Amino acid sequence: MRARWPRLRSFRLRIALGSTLTALAAIFLLYVMASYTIIHRRADIIDHMLSAHLAGPGFQATPQALWPATDAQLNASFGGFAPPGIGPEAYALLRVDDATQGTLYRSPAWSRVLGDAAPQSGPGLRTLEGGGQSWRIGSVTHGSVTIWVAVNRSLSDAQVRASLLRFAAAIGVLAVAMGALAWYLAGRAMRPVEHLTGVMVRLTASDLDQRVSAAEEDLEFAQMVSVFNGMLDRLQRSFLQAARFSGDAAHELKTPLTILQGELERSFARAGADPVLEQGLANMLDEVRRLDSIVRKLLLLARADAGQLAIPMCPLDLRPALDELAEDIGLLDDARPVRLELPDHIAVRGDAELLRQVLHNLVSNATKYGQPGGWIALSARQKAGQWRIDVSNASDGIAPEHRHRLFDRFYRADHSHQRRVPGVGLGLSLARDIAVAHGGTLALADANPGQVRFRLTLPAV
Secondary structure (H helix, E strand, C coil), X not given: CXXXXXXXXXXXXXXXXXXXXXXXXXXXXXHHHHHHHHXXXXXXXXXXXXXXXXXXXXXXXXXXXXXXXXXXXXXXXXXXXXXXXXXXXXXXXXXXXXXXXXXXXXXXXXXXXXXXXXXXXXXXXXXXXXXXXXXXXXXXXXXXXXXXXXEEHHHHHHHHHHHXXXXXXXXXXXXXXXXXXXXHHHHHHCHHHHHHHHHHHHCCCCCCCCCCCCCCCCHHHHHHHHHHHHHHHHHHHHHXXXXXXXHHHHHHHHXXXXXXXHHHHHHHHCCCCCHHHHHHHHHHHHHHHHHHHHHHHHHHHHHHHCCCCCCCCEEEECHHHHHHHHHHHHHHXXXXXXXXXXXXXXXXXXXXXXXXXXXXXXXXXHXXXXXXXXXXXXXXXXXXXXXXXXXXXXXXXXXXXXXXXXXXCCCCCHHHCCCCCCCCCCHHHXXXXXXXXXXXXXXXXXXXXXXXEEEEEEECC
16 A cells, blocks of 8 residues: 655645745746756857957967967956956966977966876867866967967856855745745635634534624635525524424423323322322322423523523532532432542532532432442532532443543433433533533543543632
8 A cells, every 4th residue: 555645734834835836846947947058158158258269360470478468368358257266377278389399388377287288289179177177178270380278167167056056045045935925825815714713613502693794705705605604594593493492392391291290199199008009100200200300401401502591690609519419428328438528618609509400410420320339529629710529439431432422412321221220311411501601611521440520610709
């Protein structure tokens, strides 16, 4: 299987990198083509100037005394092709030989660079290596006199390389600037998406009426904004219909259930000495009470979904409520140890009855689903302006596949589906909604084998 390159998850980074690399590729191609053209054009200019000097009138009838001046003139002519700081004698070399008189003139550096032997004469230009450098040599013959002119092409190449290196450094600076500009422009282009993301982050069940204006967005994003607003419209209608149905259904069921419960209680009181009838009525009464509990929870959940769960924020102390729950555990199962790690006061703000319902649900779950005879611990501590109230119990743990669904409505783990364990799977969902309405949270803090711990967090007063 072929290895795949890791994909960048940031769309903005991919846009910035893609545009920067595309521009750099175009600049690099232009740089290579320009370098190739400059190098070859420089070589052609040197060859043209060398041929022009050799064909010029100055080499046809020059007295011997003027050859040093001609040598200096050649170095001045070709000195512009060399980097600064190089001695003038190294730009160009001159040698003049007479067939009868021998060498008439030779540049001081000729022997050191090209040796004492005369180069091959003839038409055209040649390249020789000498002194670790490359020399372009041409010759011309007038009668018995042969003149050689050698131009140091290595110095010219060094000058071209220095210029190209400076250009490459400028490209590096340009690449950084282009990358920064591409990152900025990509960020500007992503602003509509970031705006939508901000709306989505702030979106809650009570804020489904939020909309994003498409009037000031670019045409490419206006349609996406319109689609998003249309989706919110449909979501809001569906959510309101579902919340209204839950509330209406629970409200309509509440009255007949109350009447049914009253009739069953009266029938139970008149059952007399018939134990079979009495047991049947007791079972029916338990089921009606269970249905009544479900209806009341559904009503609270419907109010929470609609954002209408108004909480009277009154100062209260949760320590007495936790003490009462600890006593209730002892009354229900005196063989179950109860551990308390509670401060003298747990001052919060909220509705005392609703918060007691949250704590009662947590303790009830610890009693129902904990190990038989296992311990239950209630603890509270204050940290960073928050009360952290933990309800723990000895347990075999909760399987990982169930943990993320514990707060889903009507969800119960497989082992708790048996009717011997009362409950319908609404308690934790309702408890979390109540905690959120109080400005707090409710979460599963630990579910490993050995213990299960739920943590209620509330703002401290």
